[in-house]
Amino acid sequence: MSSTSPSSRRRIRAARSACGGSGCGWPEMIPRRSLLALAGAAALPLPAMAQGEAWPRERSLRYIVPVAPGGSQDIVARLFARHLTDVLGQNVLVENMPGAGSNIGYEFVARQKPDGYTLLAGSDSLSINKALFPRLGFDVTGFAPVAQGVRVPQILVVRADSPLRDFPRFVEAARREPPAVGTPGNGSLAHLLGEQIQAAAEIRWTHVPYKGGALAVNDLLGGSLQAVLINIGAVTDHVKVGRLRGLFVSSGQRTAALPEVPTLAEAGLPGAEAVGWHGVVAPPGTDPAICARLNAALAQVLRRPEVAERIAALGLEPVEAPPEALGRVVLADAARWSEVVRRARIQPD
Template sequence: MLRRSFLALGAAALARPALAQAPWPAERSIRYIVPVAAGGSQDIVARLFARHLTTALGQNVVVENMPGAGSNIGYEHAAKAKPDGYTLLAGSDSLPINKALFPKLGFDPVADFAPVAQGVRVPQIFVVRADSPARSFEEFVALTRRQPVAVGTPGNGSLAHLLGEQIQSAVEVRWTHAPYRGGALAVNDLLGGSLQGVLINIGAVADHVKVGRLRGLFVSSAARTRALPDVPALGEVGFRGAEAVGWHGIVAPKGVDPAIVTRIHAAIGGILKQPEVAERVAALGLEPADAPPEALGALIRADAARWAEVVRRARIQPD
């Protein structure tokens, strides 16, 4: 009798921790690390997702900006977090790029994360001033062969920079690359005449193109965009297969429960269909991307290989 009592008590004690553990995400708030400063499109999208995920998941999703070192401060913090679903990261196309740019990091920007949701696609666009003699990208290439030109990007090692290097190699021209810390200054210098072109995310210049201050020569996506349907896609100007579109989405520390990944991915898919969110995304010049996590993982791996080759060939060094 006494032995049975001890066995019953032991079984109850073993069962207690499992019963006490609340189902995710009831235990506490979710940290959403954004590896860039507040104000840019990546931060805006992350805050939009955080607000709606709070409702969808029934738990506060709290944005925490951790900018610096080309996003690597925030990336490293997230990579080393416990993979329990309570730390998420606002991932982007800089993950595979940083793998190529920074070979001696204390973490792997690709291998140490689990893809969750691509979120939105971020097409790049090549723009010139409205009074530029180049009315097409072919004409811009011809202009580059006749005289020195400078093309601005949002930064050294950015997606725009790497795409520009790949295109220059393909057409065998060289322009002077003018990297800026963010896109606004590059656009201002283009408008002011200090630059002959800018390669940048479409949201930064869409309004300028719509009102006729700037002319778009191509967008970097496989098809034309809804934001600027009159601007040809990259394939239309002779670079089919070279498309390069950024993304602002969600990844998590490697090892997170697949059920949590599935739940967050489904929530983002629903959020992107909400009229308020769809309008905000479109206003930023972005496009919803509801690809499964496996597709995002494949994209990240492919881009890591692609940009490693561009970085090596162009001898790009991080700032």
């Protein structure tokens, strides 16, 4: 009697069948040991592409947001997660992991298995942090790009009763006496853009960094600051109701949310445009097939009327582009902001 187990006999038959039985050129009598080895090989893990085809059926996805709840990046991430859950047919669970200029969340995701089940709410700070923190234990520009998601213009705002009614008047006043200008933080996109604008306009202001944009806006409304440079989503409602006035937006075109606010070029500084983004990246080495499927899923999300309406209300701009387009943005911005950080001698907190 053969000592071959029933499960081994089934695998042997499967191996023979996969090759077409005896008609595949095998000798009629094949050593049992050889057949067992072949059957064992058939049980090895599938190639990465085939594994990607099963994604995301295995379990829920973790979506790490490297900032505290409440800001525009968190709002956008939660909007994406809710609708991606519906499109993918799998839960996408948001987990805030703030701290160290977003590097706590970045490092956590950088060390996760690249299987598509851990995602990161990436932003323009990926490029900035490469310049600010050159000795990190991971490469912030090494994440697998998925989708840019939305563009995030910056805006310079003053109180509605300010005599600085436009950017040329702001420049004139700054040349007489440097104003106090708040930003969401040291090393933020607003901070770096502000350094670039000061160099281009040949003015100086007193930079007042805050631990988040809401505090800066509150102090502007209270009269402690002359202006705030911040992402547009943080002040859109204030501008719409007339509490604040926008002097420029940093995008190449005016925004649909605040069409009355001129662009930087219209305000007199062509070539100084800079736009942030809130999107999705994945751990380094994630299967490009998974990234492509996530990109397509997010494109479906962005086309949903309720999502488009919410994004527009925040003053943000949806972006549909392949993953490699985001990769180019991250690298180009890293080079750009590295030069600004070096020239302005910016140090992280």
